[in-house]
Amino acid sequence: MLYSYHHVNYKRSSLRDNLLAIVQGTNTHPTAQELYELLRNHYPGVGLATVYRNLKILVEQGFIVKVEIKGSSERFEARLDRHYHLICESCGSISDIPLQVDQDLDSRVEEVTGCRVIKHEIQFFGLCKNCR
Amino acid sequence: MLYSYHHVNYKRSSLRDNLLAIVQGTNTHPTAQELYELLRNHYPGVGLATVYRNLKILVEQGFIVKVEIKGSSERFEARLDRHYHLICESCGSISDIPLQVDQDLDSRVEEVTGCRVIKHEIQFFGLCKNCR
DNA sequence: TTATAAGATGATAATGATTATCATTTTCAA
DNA sequence: TTGAAAATGATAATCATTATCATCTTATAA
Numbered sequence: 001m002l003y004s005y006h007h008v009n010y011k012r013s014s015l016r017d018n019l020l021a022i023v024q025g026t027n028t029h030p031t032a033q034e035l036y037e038l039l040r041n042h043y044p045g046v047g048l049a050t051v052y053r054n055l056k057i058l059v060e061q062g063f064i065v066k067v068e069i070k071g072s073s074e075r076f077e078a079r080l081d082r083h084y085h086l087i088c089e090s091c092g093s094i095s096d097i098p099l100q101v102d103q104d105l106d107s108r109v110e111e112v113t114g115c116r117v118i119k120h121e122i123q124f125f126g127l128c129k130n131c132r
Numbered sequence: 133m134l135y136s137y138h139h140v141n142y143k144r145s146s147l148r149d150n151l152l153a154i155v156q157g158t159n160t161h162p163t164a165q166e167l168y169e170l171l172r173n174h175y176p177g178v179g180l181a182t183v184y185r186n187l188k189i190l191v192e193q194g195f196i197v198k199v200e201i202k203g204s205s206e207r208f209e210a211r212l213d214r215h216y217h218l219i220c221e222s223c224g225s226i227s228d229i230p231l232q233v234d235q236d237l238d239s240r241v242e243e244v245t246g247c248r249v250i251k252h253e254i255q256f257f258g259l260c261k262n263c264r
Numbered sequence: 265t266t267a268t269a270a271g272a273t274g275a276t277a278a279t280g281a282t283t284a285t286c287a288t289t290t291t292c293a294a
Numbered sequence: 295t296t297g298a299a300a301a302t303g304a305t306a307a308t309c310a311t312t313a314t315c316a317t318c319t320t321a322t323a324a
Contacts, residue, residue: 047303068202116259127248143271179274
């Protein structure tokens with residue numbers, strides 16, 4: 001069965017399914033490099049470029065989300081609901097914040113700026129539970 | 133007169149003074165490349181590496197702040213008070229949000245997570261006044 | 265004022281993360 | 295089963311940023 005999205009009909013790839021499962025099975029927001037190393041347990045000959053390619057496809061398909069944190073490589077997560085992140089300034093880990101996303105914030109900023117606001121993101125910086 | 137900070141005694145450099153003045157004179161959050169091009173009006177022979185070097189020093193000295201926005205190169209601003217940013221998804225411009233920084237947010241996240249929270253940043257995504 | 269040590273500069277090489285290319289292999293629908 | 299399109303692995307290319315190094319400048323102390 002094909003599943004298609006923008007311009008391309010993607011074909012089934014067990015490698016990509018496996019990659020998705022790995023991202024879905026963690027909450028550590030892994031980088032492409034980390035996923036590459038995990039995937040090599042199942043696909044010893046896999047190339048790093050293939051991991052990047054498939055991550056891009058999985059993002060495009062809406063199965064995972066790319067998380068861009070300053071000072072770090074791209075990271076990926078499978079949580080699709082909006083939420084905020086905390087970056088540990090000691091160990092560099094990223095944790096999800098169990099806090100409701102503030103829906104009013106966007107409209108408040110619209111009123112104050114005259115801009116059109118579609119969404120917002122918040123990053124908290126500090127020390128994670130282990131490091132504090 | 134020397135002014136020193138961490139490990140190094142920096143010597144006066146009119147080029148660096150000029151670079152600082154340029155950053156202080158704009159609210160467009162320019163990139164190193166953009167500042168390089170502006171600086172060449174006064175210093176035609178300046179090298180890009182020198183701009184990067186001096187930006188790093190100015191950040192270290194606390195005269196300017198590096199702004200990291202996803203999908204974009206490093207940007208710099210001379211506003212030292214905390215504030216939020218809006219990134220225009222059409223033209224890529226960055227604007228400052230005239231909104232009070234929420235001081236309670238950090239302690240609320242501390243309560244909810246058990247992490248130590250030092251600060252937070254918010255990016256709004258949408259369309260700037262020109263593009264909307 | 266001048267000698268000198270430390271910084272500053274420009275040119276360029278190196279780095280690191282990500283993307284593009286290309287030849288080959290695999291998938292899937294007819 | 296076959297053929298077109300996608301997937302893959304290897305590798306080259308790209309882009310932003312940083313490091314290196316030889317040369318030039320600055321600040322200080324004699």
